[in-house]
Amino acid sequence: MPTRNIRIVLTRPIYGGNIGSVCRAMSNMGLSDLVLVAPLATDWEEARKMACWAGDLLDSRKEVATLPEAVADCGWVMGTTSRLGLYRRHSKTPREWAPQILQTAQTATVALVFGPEDNGLSNDDLEICTQLVQIPSRPEYPSLNVAQAVMICAYELYVAAGLFEPACEKSPEASSSLRELMFALWKKTLLDIGFMKEDKAQHMMLGLRRILSRGTLSEDDVRILMGVARQTGWCASEMLRLKERFAQEGAARSGPTTPP
Amino acid sequence: MPTRNIRIVLTRPIYGGNIGSVCRAMSNMGLSDLVLVAPLATDWEEARKMACWAGDLLDSRKEVATLPEAVADCGWVMGTTSRLGLYRRHSKTPREWAPQILQTAQTATVALVFGPEDNGLSNDDLEICTQLVQIPSRPEYPSLNVAQAVMICAYELYVAAGLFEPACEKSPEASSSLRELMFALWKKTLLDIGFMKEDKAQHMMLGLRRILSRGTLSEDDVRILMGVARQTGWCASEMLRLKERFAQEGAARSGPTTPP
Numbered sequence: 001m002p003t004r005n006i007r008i009v010l011t012r013p014i015y016g017g018n019i020g021s022v023c024r025a026m027s028n029m030g031l032s033d034l035v036l037v038a039p040l041a042t043d044w045e046e047a048r049k050m051a052c053w054a055g056d057l058l059d060s061r062k063e064v065a066t067l068p069e070a071v072a073d074c075g076w077v078m079g080t081t082s083r084l085g086l087y088r089r090h091s092k093t094p095r096e097w098a099p100q101i102l103q104t105a106q107t108a109t110v111a112l113v114f115g116p117e118d119n120g121l122s123n124d125d126l127e128i129c130t131q132l133v134q135i136p137s138r139p140e141y142p143s144l145n146v147a148q149a150v151m152i153c154a155y156e157l158y159v160a161a162g163l164f165e166p167a168c169e170k171s172p173e174a175s176s177s178l179r180e181l182m183f184a185l186w187k188k189t190l191l192d193i194g195f196m197k198e199d200k201a202q203h204m205m206l207g208l209r210r211i212l213s214r215g216t217l218s219e220d221d222v223r224i225l226m227g228v229a230r231q232t233g234w235c236a237s238e239m240l241r242l243k244e245r246f247a248q249e250g251a252a253r254s255g256p257t258t259p260p
Numbered sequence: 261m262p263t264r265n266i267r268i269v270l271t272r273p274i275y276g277g278n279i280g281s282v283c284r285a286m287s288n289m290g291l292s293d294l295v296l297v298a299p300l301a302t303d304w305e306e307a308r309k310m311a312c313w314a315g316d317l318l319d320s321r322k323e324v325a326t327l328p329e330a331v332a333d334c335g336w337v338m339g340t341t342s343r344l345g346l347y348r349r350h351s352k353t354p355r356e357w358a359p360q361i362l363q364t365a366q367t368a369t370v371a372l373v374f375g376p377e378d379n380g381l382s383n384d385d386l387e388i389c390t391q392l393v394q395i396p397s398r399p400e401y402p403s404l405n406v407a408q409a410v411m412i413c414a415y416e417l418y419v420a421a422g423l424f425e426p427a428c429e430k431s432p433e434a435s436s437s438l439r440e441l442m443f444a445l446w447k448k449t450l451l452d453i454g455f456m457k458e459d460k461a462q463h464m465m466l467g468l469r470r471i472l473s474r475g476t477l478s479e480d481d482v483r484i485l486m487g488v489a490r491q492t493g494w495c496a497s498e499m500l501r502l503k504e505r506f507a508q509e510g511a512a513r514s515g516p517t518t519p520p
Contacts, residue, residue, distance in 0.1 A: 028401055
């Protein structure tokens with residue numbers, strides 16, 4: 001697990017709900033090492049509620065009195081901040097840091113340190129940090145909820161680690177020959193139902209091709225569309241058959257024919 | 261604002277705290293169009309608390325009875341899901357979708373639709389959706405808190421829009437000639453204080469150069485390091501001066517010299 005040596009450190013967190021949300025975010029993104037520095041939170045029921053299915057992570061948290069204790073064994077100590085004071089300028093975004101964090105975490109523990117809800121990390125806290133992380137956000141309201149900040153960092157690490165297997169279509173992309181079979185079937189059908197005349201057919205079919213060529217078209221998709229065309233063609237032939245029958249019966253009765 | 265036509269739709273949200281967290285996340289990332297479909301939440305005080313400085317966004321939310329109403333004017337209706345059923349396979353990640361969303365939002369409103377906290381979007385909801393979004397997460401616990409899911413989507417859009425100006429160093433990177441002045445000063449100083457002998461000087465200086473060449477070294481940084489070297493050099497010369505004076509006074513008194 002490339003995210004094994006990565007520790008989340010919350011300094012003086014105030015709300016249990018946020019601590020719980022941090023646990024859930026960590027579990028969603030494959031992190032498990034949580035250290036709280038001098039937590040002020042007392043609402044641990046709210047923490048458990050927000051942790052949801054990550055209660056085990058809440059239970060296995062460590063608590064220490066000071067930030068230096070929390071990161072004593074860490075190689076990198078990365079402080080997150082949304083304010084940019086004189087000595088807070090050497091910051092990079094979580095996406096920029098992520099590959100370096102994963103590389104460093106192969107041989108050392110990397111701590112990601114988050115400040116309290118009200119004021120963020122103090123200058124005393126930042127003194128201990130070796131790197132600064134700044135999460136992109138709107139300058140008019142740059143301050144993220146602490147659990148949201150943890151989520152974005154954890155998410156960037158999870159994505160950078162390449163652990164996510166995107167959902168992929170089970171049915172393969174339809175081949176050109178299968179697509180052409182489908183378009184030929186639709187052309188015949190659209191002529192049969194009287195949607196277009198032979199002289200306009202190529203033009204109309206270009207429209208249909210455009211609509212059906214905007215993204216993936218799997219073999220399953222093509223089979224559905226061919227099924228619709230076949231059934232439509234069957235309806236059209238039934239209609240013609242019935243029309244002829246009515247015409248014959250009408251001729252037999254010498255009455256008017258029923259309109260189609 | 262490239263994120264102007266992007267709407268966040270929460271279907272049947274249960275907890276006010278989550279609605280408030282969604283408001284804050286949206287405000288952090290420059291979104292402002294929030295629609296709630298048949299909200300079940302009653303704890304609006306918690307919503308206001310979690311919205312923090314995004315209370316205006318909470319106030320300006322719209323509430324409608326059904327999802328079709330919420331998205332009636334939208335060009336794209338993007339459903340977020342962590343489950344992958346038969347018809348949920350054509351999904352992409354928020355990062356993959358982001359550039360296309362921003363492009364579509366130039367001419368049409370794009371809705372990002374999120375399900376209720378307990379079960380996510382139903383198949384009835386997904387029927388209305390034209391695209392599916394899947395947020396990368398650990399398969400063992402893929403289900404994100406709804407406000408966290410909104411945050412990741414909004415964050416990816418904010419980053420893709422290129423709206424974030426990273427903090428940059430005010431002091432420019434030191435030039436090679438300035439760096440060489442600094443190393444020359446440090447070499448002289450380290451010889452003066454007796455840290456190294458002339459024959460080992462180049463080797464030791466390579467070590468120092470390596471330490472100081474691992475990242476940015478700004479003009480301000482170099483000025484600090486030259487100041488330290490100068491002051492160290494001054495100490496060393498003072499020490500030598502005092503040592504000589506003691507030696508002279510000792511010789512005058514014909515007593516033993518004080519050790520340095």
